[in-house]
Amino acid sequence: MELKEFIENFAAQFDDTDASEIKAETVFKELDEWSSLIALSVIAMADEEYEVTLKGDDIRNASTVEDLFNTVKSKA
Amino acid sequence: MELKDFIENFAAQFDDTDANEIKAETVFKELDEWSSLIALSVIAMADEEYEVTLKGDDIRNANTVEDLFNNVKSKM
Amino acid sequence: MAFLSYRNVRVAGMSVGVPKHKICNLDAADISKDYDAASFIEVTGVKERRIGELTVSDLAIPAANQLLDELGWEKPSVDGLVVVTQHGDYIVPATSCIIQERLGLSKECMAMDISLGCSGWVYGLSSLVGMMSSGNLRRCLLICGDARRRVEFNDPLFGFAATVTALEYKEGAENICFHLGTDGSGYDAIIIPDGGARNQITPSSFIPQEIDGREYTPLQSRMKGMDVFSFGITTAPKSVKKLAEHFGFDYTSYDYLVLHQANMKMNAMIAKKLKFLPEKVPSSMWNFGNTSSASIPLTIATQLRECCTQGLVRLLCCGFGVGLSWGTVALEVENIIIPDLIEIEE
Numbered sequence: 066m067e068l069k070e071f072i073e074n075f076a077a078q079f080d081d082t083d084a085s086e087i088k089a090e091t092v093f094k095e096l097d098e099w100s101s102l103i104a105l106s107v108i109a110m111a112d113e114e115y116e117v118t119l120k121g122d123d124i125r126n127a128s129t130v131e132d133l134f135n136t137v138k139s140k141a
Numbered sequence: 142m143e144l145k146d147f148i149e150n151f152a153a154q155f156d157d158t159d160a161n162e163i164k165a166e167t168v169f170k171e172l173d174e175w176s177s178l179i180a181l182s183v184i185a186m187a188d189e190e191y192e193v194t195l196k197g198d199d200i201r202n203a204n205t206v207e208d209l210f211n212n213v214k215s216k217m
Numbered sequence: 218m219a220f221l222s223y224r225n226v227r228v229a230g231m232s233v234g235v236p237k238h239k240i241c242n243l244d245a246a247d248i249s250k251d252y253d254a255a256s257f258i259e260v261t262g263v264k265e266r267r268i269g270e271l272t273v274s275d276l277a278i279p280a281a282n283q284l285l286d287e288l289g290w291e292k293p294s295v296d297g298l299v300v301v302t303q304h305g306d307y308i309v310p311a312t313s314c315i316i317q318e319r320l321g322l323s324k325e326c327m328a329m330d331i332s333l334g335c336s337g338w339v340y341g342l343s344s345l346v347g348m349m350s351s352g353n354l355r356r357c358l359l360i361c362g363d364a365r366r367r368v369e370f371n372d373p374l375f376g377f378a379a380t381v382t383a384l385e386y387k388e389g390a391e392n393i394c395f396h397l398g399t400d401g402s403g404y405d406a407i408i409i410p411d412g413g414a415r416n417q418i419t420p421s422s423f424i425p426q427e428i429d430g431r432e433y434t435p436l437q438s439r440m441k442g443m444d445v446f447s448f449g450i451t452t453a454p455k456s457v458k459k460l461a462e463h464f465g466f467d468y469t470s471y472d473y474l475v476l477h478q479a480n481m482k483m484n485a486m487i488a489k490k491l492k493f494l495p496e497k498v499p500s501s502m503w504n505f506g507n508t509s510s511a512s513i514p515l516t517i518a519t520q521l522r523e524c525c526t527q528g529l530v531r532l533l534c535c536g537f538g539v540g541l542s543w544g545t546v547a548l549e550v551e552n553i554i555i556p557d558l559i560e561i562e563e
Contacts, residue, residue, distance in 0.1 A: 177429045178253040181446050185486055194451050197443035200444045 066115065066141055071134045075115055079104040082112040111137050142191065142217060147210045150190050154182040180215040187213050219397035220463045221343055221348035227384040227390040230288050230554035231518045231525075234280030235376070235505070236269030236364070237560040242373050245288070250259065251430035257373065263480025264279025266506030270563050272306045273364045274316050276379035279503075281358060283556045284381050290356060292321050297357035298328040299345050301337035301510045302540070304363045305330060327354070334407070335477045335538025336397075337361050338382070339546045343395045345384055355386045362511035367412065368436045374479075376506035380514035387555030393548040396460035398452070404543035406444045411435035414555055434499070449483045453537045454490040456545040469493070471533040473521060478502045478512035479538060483532065485546065487535075522555045 068089060076087040082098045093099060108119045117140040127133040136137075144165060152163040158174045169175060180200050187195045193216040195209075203209040218419065232322050242264055248254045277300075298313050299460045305312035313328035321327075333340050349352050351448045367379035374435075413424040416435070425432040433439045453476065461468040474493040478501055488498040501512065501522035508515050513534050517525060524530050529551040537543035 158227065175443055176249075178252050178255075178256055180443050181260060181480075181482060184443055184447050185450070188447070188450055188486065194447050195443075196447050197441050200443055 066133065066134075071137065072112050072130055074110050075107060075130055075133070078103055078110055087130060089129065089134070091130050092110050092128050093130050093133070094128075107133070115141050117141055144207065144210050144213050147213065148206055150186055151183065151209070152204055154179055154186055163206060165205065165210070167206050168204050169206050170204075170210070183209075191217060195216055218463075219393045220395070220460070221347065221397070222392050222394040222464065223346045224392050224483040224508055225352065225386060225388055225390050226346045226349045226384055226393060228317050228548070228550045228553055229356075229385045230556075231383070231491050231514050232280040232381045232509070232516045232556045232559060233266040233377045233403065233515050234285035234381075234559045234561055236271050236276070236278035237267075237562045238269045239265050239267055241265050242556045245373055247431075248373050249302040249430035253284055260480070260482050261459065262500065262502040263374055263376075264504040266373075266504075268371070268375075268377050269365070269561075270441070271364055271377065273300070273302045273304065273360075273362050273379050274306050274312055274319060274443040276362060276364050276377065276561055277316055277360045277381060278319050279561055280379055280445060280556075280559045281316075281360065281381045283559055284383055284554065287554050287556050288383055290383070293323045295322050295356050295358060296326055297345060297348060297354040298322065298326055299331060299341050299357070299359050300328070301331045301333055301341040301361040302363055302447070303332055303334050303337075303509070304366050308367075313360075333540065334363065335479065335512070335541040336536040336540065338380070338513045339395065339437075339534060339536045339544030340394070340542070341382075341395065341510070342382070343397060343544065343547055345392050349386050350385060352386055353523060357384045358382070359384065361509075361514060366437075367436070370437060371389045372438070374432075374507050376508050378505060378508040378511040378515050380511040380518065382514055391549050393546060394460065394464050395544060396456050396463070397544045398542070400448075403444065403448060406441045406541060407438065409436065409438045446480065446483055448541060449479070449537055450486045450490075452541075452543055453487045453535050453545075456543050457491055457533060457535055460545045460547060468533055468547075471520050471531045472497065473530065474523075475513050475516050475521075475531055475532055475534040476499045477536040477538060478505070478516060479507045512536075517550075518555050519558060525550050525553050526555050527552065 076084045079098050104124050111117045111119045117137050123136050142205050152160045184195045187193045193213045199212050228445040248257050300313040306315050311330040313330050317328045338361045345357045366375035425434050438507045442471050501516040533547050535545040
């Protein structure tokens with residue numbers, strides 16, 4: 066499971082944020098567009114692309130996009 | 142159905158009140174001993190002796206013993 | 218017409234969980250301003266009851282664990298759970314979901330609540346037995362009772378309890394038949410006026426009103442005693458008779474008549490109309506008070522324990538009250554498991 070691909074899949078959930086603004090070290094909850102609705106699409110993406118179930122705590126405990134990638138990878 | 146019998150049956154529900162204090166014109170809810178527990182015994186008595194079902198409103202709307210007698214009689 | 222009959226389901230066991238803490242009504246100085254404690258006990262038949270800070274799930278969990286243990290039922294084998302309560306742990310979600318988790322039941326277990334009181338065990342039984350009868354569910358638990366309320370509650374008529382009835386699918390098990398009825402015109406005969414969607418909670422919800430010599434706030438349950446009494450003495454006997462007539466059996470031939478435990482005087486009149494002698498009409502009111510939907514199974518498990526665990530007993534049970542709602546069930550129990558009464562400390 067590739068980090069680069071994950072970042073792309075993650076960035077795809079955003080409508081108004083440029084993909085180049087979203088990197089491994091991005092503290093995603095500080096992005097302007099971040100909301101609980103985007104969180105839902107991220108959970109959906111993890112389920113569809115990786116067959117991994119993310120929970121509220123997983124989103125809450127992750128700071129960077131890479132943190133989230135690691136969580137998903139550990140459950141895959 | 143006799144008023145006299147009814148008064149006797151009614152008075153029998155009281156433990157501490159003298160039978161001759163209870164007459165046709167007695168405003169029974171003003172008797173010292175009257176309570177919601179006695180009300181239940183009166184409902185039971187009407188059911189047992191006359192096969193009539195009295196409800197809360199019947200007790201509430203009757204003033205004298207004779208009122209109650211008329212009510213029971215009308216349901217027979 | 219709600220006449221139901223199902224085969225292939227048997228009662229496997231029953232257990233009861235109550236708070237350890239007892240209150241004796243003789244000691245309660247505040248029974249009522251209108252009458253004294255002794256008169257109250259004489260008419261209602263409630264001398265003692267169990268209360269505490271325990272919720273329905275607090276009482277149900279130990280009772281269920283004990284019963285499952287004595288039955289030798291593994292937790293994953295339970296595929297259905299119905300909880301009958303009108304005072305669940307939370308307003309939302311259903312208490313059956315809480316209990317599924319606390320008991321450690323499988324996620325493949327069906328769980329739902331039924332909001333009924335006095336008629337609750339009969340209704341709960343009808344729903345589970347109905348679902349089990351064709352073999353779709355094999356082992357189910359019916360949990361009934363009311364315990365700690367949303368606000369303080371110390372009505373001398375009521376006690377807390379949770380009962381667990383274990384049901385199992387068994388080919389050839391004798392029919393269980395039901396008669397169920399409803400009269401919503403009596404919705405306010407027993408009611409908690411505030412706290413639902415109709416009358417939201419406001420500051421006035423906390424202001425006590427005097428009813429029948431006692432004080433109740435709109436967040437506490439109040440009863441039109443006379444109306445419930447006259448409803449009980451007419452509807453309960455009729456329901457039993459209708460059930461017997463519809464299914465063509467002689468109700469007087471049953472071993473015991475187990476009535477919802479709300480008022481001794483009322484039950485004595487019902488029994489008399491149905492021609493059951495007092496010794497065939499067991500009661501748990503004296504020691505437990507009105508335990509809502511738990512009252513019928515609690516009476517069976519405490520007063521009829523010996524005969525139900527050591528033979529075949531034919532029971533006629535009738536629950537009637539809040540709603541207004543009523544239900545009668547005719548069933549056999551044979552060599553069922555009944556653990557000792559489970560008393561729970563806070």
